Amino acid sequence: MADQQVDARGLNCPMPIVKTAQAVKGMASGQTVEVLATDAGSVKDFAAWSKTTGNEMVEQTTDGGVFRFVLRKK
Amino acid sequence: MDEPLNLVLFSGTDDKLQAVAVLTAGAAALGKPVNLFLQYWALDAFTKAKIDRDHGLAPEAGPEGRAAVDALAKAGQASWADTLRMAKELGEVDIQACSLSMDLLGLEESDLDPLVDGTEGVTAFYLNAGEGQIVFI
Numbered sequence: 001m002a003d004q005q006v007d008a009r010g011l012n013c014p015m016p017i018v019k020t021a022q023a024v025k026g027m028a029s030g031q032t033v034e035v036l037a038t039d040a041g042s043v044k045d046f047a048a049w050s051k052t053t054g055n056e057m058v059e060q061t062t063d064g065g066v067f068r069f070v071l072r073k074k
Numbered sequence: 075m076d077e078p079l080n081l082v083l084f085s086g087t088d089d090k091l092q093a094v095a096v097l098t099a100g101a102a103a104l105g106k107p108v109n110l111f112l113q114y115w116a117l118d119a120f121t122k123a124k125i126d127r128d129h130g131l132a133p134e135a136g137p138e139g140r141a142a143v144d145a146l147a148k149a150g151q152a153s154w155a156d157t158l159r160m161a162k163e164l165g166e167v168d169i170q171a172c173s174l175s176m177d178l179l180g181l182e183e184s185d186l187d188p189l190v191d192g193t194e195g196v197t198a199f200y201l202n203a204g205e206g207q208i209v210f211i
Binding site: 012048 | 099100102103104105146149150151152157160161163164165
């Protein structure tokens with residue numbers, strides 16, 4: 001179970017990343033956030049965001065049109 | 075990612091300002107500083123009197139573009155002003171009015187929405203832009 005949840009289903013770019021960055025800002029190092037998104041750009045965006053910010057992508061799955069990411073704060 | 079992204083805003087239509095807001099919020103989420111420099115009709119759109127108004131779309135939008143933009147808004151897309159407010163909370167986003175455009179439009183700083191941090195000339199803008207890219211919108 002992740003420490004935080006972000007439900008960004010139905011939100012357009014860049015809101016899934018913005019909401020996630022807001023959540024991560026308030027988290028402690030090592031805590032995790034689970035994100036659900038439907039924006040088609042999410043997979044590439046979250047990979048880029050993880051790479052740039054150093055917050056590790058722990059899990060990534062797709063269920064129907066919903067992308068799920070679990071990220072650990074640096 | 076340390077060099078800022080520098081956007082010069084000239085156009086004041088809602089579609090271009092929405093594009094600016096998306097670029098700005100994305101950069102802020104990555105921890106990249108963003109400088110926005112407001113000129114002409116973009117500055118006019120950031121006045122207290124006009125920020126919440128309909129600013130129209132670029133001429134190439136046409137009726138179909140208008141319908142597409144309206145559909146996204148109806149589906150809950152945040153306005154460009156709200157997206158910029160979020161970006162400012164999230165990261166380092168500095169929004170400056172061009173002093174020449176302030177004179178052109180006859181504006182005082184008290185006429186501007188609180189999103190705008192201050193007024194500066196083009197030299198200060200270039201100085202703050204550093205080695206970062208400058209994009210004109």
